[in-house]
Amino acid sequence: MASIDTGGGDSGHKKGPGVKKAKKMSTRIDMTPMVDLGFLLITFFIFTTTMSSPSTMDLFMPKDTEKDEDQNKAKQSGALTILLAKDNTAYYYEGELAPDASNFKSVKFSELRQIIINKKKDVISRYVNDPKCVETKLTESKARGREKTRAEAEDECKQADMVVVIKPNKESTYKNTVDILDEMTINNIKRFALVNISPVEDELIAKTEGASGGQ
Amino acid sequence: MPSVKIPKKSTDVDMTPFVDVAFLILTFFIMATKFKPPEAAEITTPNSVSTELLPDNDAILVSVDSAGRVFFEMLVQASPQLKYDVISNMNTTRNLGLTQEEMTKFKNKVPAVGMPIAQLKSYLSMNEEEMKRVKMPGIPVNDSLGGELYFWIRDAISVMAGKKTNYLIKGDNNTKYPIFDQVLNAFKKNDIYKFNLVTTPEGVPANTDRDRLNKAILSQRK
Numbered sequence: 324m325a326s327i328d329t330g331g332g333d334s335g336h337k338k339g340p341g342v343k344k345a346k347k348m349s350t351r352i353d354m355t356p357m358v359d360l361g362f363l364l365i366t367f368f369i370f371t372t373t374m375s376s377p378s379t380m381d382l383f384m385p386k387d388t389e390k391d392e393d394q395n396k397a398k399q400s401g402a403l404t405i406l407l408a409k410d411n412t413a414y415y416y417e418g419e420l421a422p423d424a425s426n427f428k429s430v431k432f433s434e435l436r437q438i439i440i441n442k443k444k445d446v447i448s449r450y451v452n453d454p455k456c457v458e459t460k461l462t463e464s465k466a467r468g469r470e471k472t473r474a475e476a477e478d479e480c481k482q483a484d485m486v487v488v489i490k491p492n493k494e495s496t497y498k499n500t501v502d503i504l505d506e507m508t509i510n511n512i513k514r515f516a517l518v519n520i521s522p523v524e525d526e527l528i529a530k531t532e533g534a535s536g537g538q
Numbered sequence: 539m540p541s542v543k544i545p546k547k548s549t550d551v552d553m554t555p556f557v558d559v560a561f562l563i564l565t566f567f568i569m570a571t572k573f574k575p576p577e578a579a580e581i582t583t584p585n586s587v588s589t590e591l592l593p594d595n596d597a598i599l600v601s602v603d604s605a606g607r608v609f610f611e612m613l614v615q616a617s618p619q620l621k622y623d624v625i626s627n628m629n630t631t632r633n634l635g636l637t638q639e640e641m642t643k644f645k646n647k648v649p650a651v652g653m654p655i656a657q658l659k660s661y662l663s664m665n666e667e668e669m670k671r672v673k674m675p676g677i678p679v680n681d682s683l684g685g686e687l688y689f690w691i692r693d694a695i696s697v698m699a700g701k702k703t704n705y706l707i708k709g710d711n712n713t714k715y716p717i718f719d720q721v722l723n724a725f726k727k728n729d730i731y732k733f734n735l736v737t738t739p740e741g742v743p744a745n746t747d748r749d750r751l752n753k754a755i756l757s758q759r760k
Contacts, residue, residue, distance in 0.1 A: 358557055365564045368568060372567060378589055378737055378738070379593070380586045381590070384731045443747070472755050475755075494714065496712055496715065497709040498584040508586070509743060509746045511747040
């Protein structure tokens with residue numbers, strides 16, 4: 324036990340016959356309750372502490388434009404449209420949706436990353452080397468204050484044609500929306516858009532869901 | 539045979555180092571803890587690889603819980619008077635008939651509002667205990683303008699003019715997309731296009747482009 328030593332200061336001093344010898348009390352203190360209390364508090368703080376502070380993810384939305392000519396045109400070859408539906412399912416098509424919906428494919432949400440990676444590889448494989456582009460990107464980023472590395476600039480040039488269009492339907496969850504936006508960061512996709520789903524696509528999803536539900 | 543005498547040892551253990559360590563840990567946890575402010579609704583945010591930290595001042599926070607209830611909150615610890623300005627503004631434009639006292643109560647005791655404007659008066663006239671018990675139905679957002687949320691955002695922007703304001707959206711994992719879309723709409727109608735989505739951080743998955751870029755940037759700095 325922890326103790327405070329106070330004895331021995333006046334040893335050898337003889338007291339007179341009339342002086343009563345004071346009873347020597349032990350100065351040891353029982354520390355056990357203090358330890359108990361200490362650990363109780365530790366336990367409390369461990370349970371109440373949250374170590375990770377929340378982070379934030381940037382999202383830029385375009386201004387809604389009525390005019391057609393204001394809208395960004397995407398190259399057919401580099402476009403990938405991802406549709407999010409209920410229960411972590413997703414659908415996608417490359418380029419424009421075929422009239423007979425032959426390029427409309429169903430996929431599990433977790434498999435989307437591979438599709439995005441494949442699409443990016445595909446776009447990059449068609450890239451014609453253009454050293455000027457990299458230089459412009461580098462000088463541009465320098466002028467803006469946040470200098471890019473060469474690897475970043477090169478990647479940006481190679482995927483210049485790529486655009487991912489994300490269309491969550493009304494039964495998809497917010498989690499899936501954030502996750503797919505996060506996939507854009509993970510795979511370093513520079514151009515992507517969060518767009519409202521069109522009735523045609525909505526119908527196709529409903530049809531596919533109906534067909535798979537009947538099996 | 540001479541008997542071997544085993545010396546009797548004390549069973550007392552010196553607890554001092556143990557106590558020292560215990561209190562050291564205790565001090566650490568007390569210092570590191572930051573208590574969460576009371577929240578109107580339980581919200582589990584999705585994960586993301588983003589590492590940007592959440593700004594906790596000069597921000598407008600719109601939270602959506604899993605049931606689709608929308609809450610509006612102004613994070614203005616540095617100048618709480620702004621909250622009073624918003625409610626008094628709302629009071630005049632909407633003829634709510636709030637008293638000075640009720641508006642002060644809004645400033646001090648209501649962290650996040652989730653009440654339709656029409657029910658604000660009856661909510662603010664309650665005492666604190668009742669206010670805690672009431673389950674707020676959420677701010678209506680379902681029309682082309684973004685519902686009443688539009689007015690909250692508009693008033694908040696006007697009182698926060700001149701400050702660099704962040705617009706935070708905090709959604710639950712199970713929130714349905716249309717509600718989120720309507721919240722975005724309410725912001726867009728106010729000409730705001732840049733948002734911060736509140737997320738829980740997670741690591742970047744290995745062997746992805748971002749992962750490779752991060753490594754390239756790191757090795758270049760070395």
